[in-house]
Amino acid sequence: MKKSDVEPVIARNRKAAHDYQLGESWEAGIVLQGPEVKALRAGRASLVGGFAMVEDREIWLHAVHIPQYSQARWFEGGSRRKRKLLLHRAQIDKIERKVNEGGLTIVPLALYFKDGRAKVEIALARGKKTWDKRHALAEREATREVERAVSRRLKGRRD
Template identity: 90%
Template sequence: MKKPDAEPVIARNRKAAHDYQLGESWEAGIVLLGLEVKALRAGRASLVGGFAIVENGEIWLHGVHIPQYMQARWFNDGSRRKRKLLLHRAEIDKIERKVNESGLTIVPLTLYFKDGRAKVEIALARGKKTWDKRQALAEREATREVERTLNRHLKGKPN
């Protein structure tokens, strides 16, 4: 039996692109408990409000919501506990250096399974100001309007 090509995405942080200017990204393993893996396989998680911090040479993921696995009888612990991310030492040092120098934030973008293991894509991000967000929305709306007008023109419909 052939494995599917696409990795099943469990959760995606769509709000991150709106709230932050995203930079370099990395794929990291994540340390989970057995019941958390079962809850993820059920497709239930939320990355909104999540962030990562470098503490004592390790990267910890905070604020990611993995709900309780309802079929479990006991040991359903906190759903927003901090979880350790697994990266190479050189990558951790590089991320820590950039966070300390530039004042960037580490934000989770997607949570997915790859070869049976839970992975999280993290990125360095700089917070957007309110006017940046409004400007991005205005640009997106302008490009949509241009595409609509072009499609109408190609179909021979009046504006």
């Protein structure tokens, strides 16, 4: 029996879609130390508040919380330390150009394992204004109400 290629998502940043207009996305490897991998395999991580920056032609992931693995010996890494992301040089250059010219930021969307390696999905994003968020919520509520009305109609109710 063949093992699944993609294991379930460890952490997802649901708030990113609410706070940002998401653009192009990439899958990047992430450099981890010591027991961080075991902590991820235990399903303990949080992407809320995380972001990435281009520094010296490398992309670094900041403020992502990976807690210390409880069975591990003493490990001095810090749960919110910055971690290097692994991408091709052309991808890094493209991301750096877009961030510098367009006022975009890089946000992590999901953290998962693929073929036994930790991966993070990052996307270019532009911050939404408050009225954009309210407008998106109103649209979502309107489509839900339409779906409910159609469902009631199909079931034969006239409410």
